[in-house]
Amino acid sequence: MDLFSEYGSAILEAFLLTLRLAVFSGTFALLLGVVLAVFRVSPVPVLRWIGAAIVYTFRNTPLTLVMFFALFGLVYQLHIYGPPEEVTLSLSEQNFWMAVLALSVYTSTFVCEVLRSGINTVPLGQAEAARAVGLTFSQNLRLIVLPQALRSVLNPLASVIIAMIKNTTVAVTIGVVTATGVNEASGQMRTMMENEPNQIVLIFIIFSIGFMLMTLPVGFLAGWASKKFAVIR
Amino acid sequence: MTVLDTEPASAPSGDALVVLDHVDKHYGDLHVLQDINLEIKRGEVVVVIGPSGSGKSTLCRTINRLETIDSGTITLDGKELPAEGKGLAKLRAEVGMVFQSFNLFAHKTILQNVTLGPMKVRKLKKSEAEAEAKKLLDRVGVGAQAAKYPAQLSGGQQQRVAIARALAMRPQVMLFDEPTSALDPEMVKEVLDVMVSLAKEGMTMIVVTHEMGFARVAADRVVFMADGQIVESNTPNEFFDNPKSERAKDFLGKILKH
Numbered sequence: 001m002d003l004f005s006e007y008g009s010a011i012l013e014a015f016l017l018t019l020r021l022a023v024f025s026g027t028f029a030l031l032l033g034v035v036l037a038v039f040r041v042s043p044v045p046v047l048r049w050i051g052a053a054i055v056y057t058f059r060n061t062p063l064t065l066v067m068f069f070a071l072f073g074l075v076y077q078l079h080i081y082g083p084p085e086e087v088t089l090s091l092s093e094q095n096f097w098m099a100v101l102a103l104s105v106y107t108s109t110f111v112c113e114v115l116r117s118g119i120n121t122v123p124l125g126q127a128e129a130a131r132a133v134g135l136t137f138s139q140n141l142r143l144i145v146l147p148q149a150l151r152s153v154l155n156p157l158a159s160v161i162i163a164m165i166k167n168t169t170v171a172v173t174i175g176v177v178t179a180t181g182v183n184e185a186s187g188q189m190r191t192m193m194e195n196e197p198n199q200i201v202l203i204f205i206i207f208s209i210g211f212m213l214m215t216l217p218v219g220f221l222a223g224w225a226s227k228k229f230a231v232i233r
Numbered sequence: 234m235t236v237l238d239t240e241p242a243s244a245p246s247g248d249a250l251v252v253l254d255h256v257d258k259h260y261g262d263l264h265v266l267q268d269i270n271l272e273i274k275r276g277e278v279v280v281v282i283g284p285s286g287s288g289k290s291t292l293c294r295t296i297n298r299l300e301t302i303d304s305g306t307i308t309l310d311g312k313e314l315p316a317e318g319k320g321l322a323k324l325r326a327e328v329g330m331v332f333q334s335f336n337l338f339a340h341k342t343i344l345q346n347v348t349l350g351p352m353k354v355r356k357l358k359k360s361e362a363e364a365e366a367k368k369l370l371d372r373v374g375v376g377a378q379a380a381k382y383p384a385q386l387s388g389g390q391q392q393r394v395a396i397a398r399a400l401a402m403r404p405q406v407m408l409f410d411e412p413t414s415a416l417d418p419e420m421v422k423e424v425l426d427v428m429v430s431l432a433k434e435g436m437t438m439i440v441v442t443h444e445m446g447f448a449r450v451a452a453d454r455v456v457f458m459a460d461g462q463i464v465e466s467n468t469p470n471e472f473f474d475n476p477k478s479e480r481a482k483d484f485l486g487k488i489l490k491h
Contacts, residue, residue, distance in 0.1 A: 129337070133399075133402060134324075134350060136322045148339060
C-alpha cells in the first residue's frame with residue numbers, strides 16, 4: 001500500500017477538484033436546463049427556436065469538441081477574458097471555468113430534454129385548471145407544471161448528472177489543474193499509471209471507487225426523493 | 234334523478250353578464266360552433282344539454298378562452314375577452330371553471346389548491362387566503378380533508394374541492410363542464426347539492442350536464458345544442474314537457490325512456 005503513502009494527498013486533491021468541477025457544472029447545467037426547457041415550451045416562437053438551436057447544437061457535438069472550443073476558441077482566439085496580456089486570472093482558474101462552461105452547456109441540453117419529457121407527463125388538465133384560476137403563463141409553469149414535471153423525472157435527471165460527473169474526466173483534454181498543479185481525477189490517474197506501470201489494476205480500482213463515491217449517492221438520493229415526492233394521481 | 238326535492242330557483246333579474254355574439258369555431262373541417270348567439274343574465278342559471286359532439290363543452294370553454302374562437306365576440310360584463318397575456322389571466326380569474334375530470338393540482342394539498350389562486354392572483358395574504366379557503370371547504374363539506382392530497386379523496390370530494398377552488402376567486406360567473414360525468418353514481422348527488430345551493434344564492438352559472446333533474450330544479454333556462462348550433466332555448470319545464478324541435482324530441486326520447 002505504498003501507493004497511498006506516496007499519492008494519497010494527490011488523489012484526494014484530484015478528487016476534490018473533480019468534485020468542485022462537478023458541483024459547479026451540475027448547478028449551472030440544472031439552471032440552464034430549466035431555462036432551455038422553458039424556452040422550448042414557450043408560446044413565443046423566437047424563444048422556441050433559440051432553445052431548439054442550442055439543444056440541437058450542443059447535444060449532438062462531442063463534449064471534447066465543446067471543451068476544446070471553450071478554451072482554444074473562446075479564450076485563445078476570441079479573448080473572452082480580454083486581451084491575453086491583460087488577463088489576471090491564473091491559468092488553472094481560466095481552464096477550470098472553461099471546463100465548467102463546456103460541461104454546463106453540454107449537460108444542460110440533456111437536462112432540458114429530460115424536463116421536456118417530464119412536462120409531457122403532466123396532464124393537460126393541470127395547466128388548464130391553472131389557467132382557469134387566472135395564473136399567467138410563467139406562474140403556471142413555475143407553480144404547477146414544472147414542479148410536477150420535475151418530480152416525475154428525478155431518476156432520469158440523476159442519470160444525466162451521473163453522466164456529467166463521469167464526463168468531468170474530459171476536462172483532462174484542456175488540462176484542468178489545481179493551483180499546486182494537481183490534475184483532476186483522470187489526469188491524476190494517468191500520471192500514476194505512467195509512474196507505476198505495475199500497479200495499474202490497483203490504480204483502476206482506486207479511481208473507480210472514487211468516482212462511485214460521487215455518483216452512487218446521486219442515484220440513491222434521486223431514488224429516495226422520487227418516492228418521497230411522487231405525485232399521486 | 235337526484236335532486237328533485239328542492240324548490241325551483243328564483244328568476245334572474247340582472248343585466249346581461251355574458252354575451253356571445255355570432256360566435257363561430259372550426260376544428261379543421263368540423264364547424265363545431267355555428268353562429269352562436271347567447272346572452273346570460275347576472276344571476277341566471279343556464280343548463281346546456283345536447284348529444285355528444287354537439288359543441289356544448291366547446292361553447293363552455295370559449296367563455297374563458299380555454300378555446301379560441303374564429304369569429305364573433307364574447308363579452309363579460311360588457312368587456313370583450315382579451316386575446317392573451319395578463320388581461321386574459323385577469324379575466325379568467327373572474328370566471329370560475331369546474332372540469333369533468335376535477336383537475337385539482339396533484340402536487341398540492343386540498344387547502345393549497347384553494348389558496349393558490351387567491352394568493353397568486355388576488356394577492357391575498359396567506360392567513361387571509363387560508364381563512365377564506367377553510368370557510369369554503371367547510372361549506373362544500375370537505376373541511377376535514379384540508380391537509381390531504383387530491384388523490385386521497387373520492388371523486389365527489391375532489392369535485393367539491395374544485396368548486397371551492399373556483400369560488401375562492403370570487404368569480405362573477407361559474408362554468409361547469411360536465412361536472413358529474415366522471416363520478417360514480419353515488420357521488421353525483423353530493424356535487425349537485427352544492428351546485429343547487431350555489432344557484433339559489435344567485436350565482437350566475439353555465440352548466441353543461443346530462444343531469445336532467447338538476448336542470449329542472451336549478452335552471453332558469455335550458456339551452457339545447459346539436460351539431461354546433463343552438464336548436465332550442467326555453468324554461469326547463471317548457472323544454473322537457475313540450476320540446477319544439479324534432480332534434481330535441483328525439484334526444485329527450487332517447488335519454489328519458491329508461
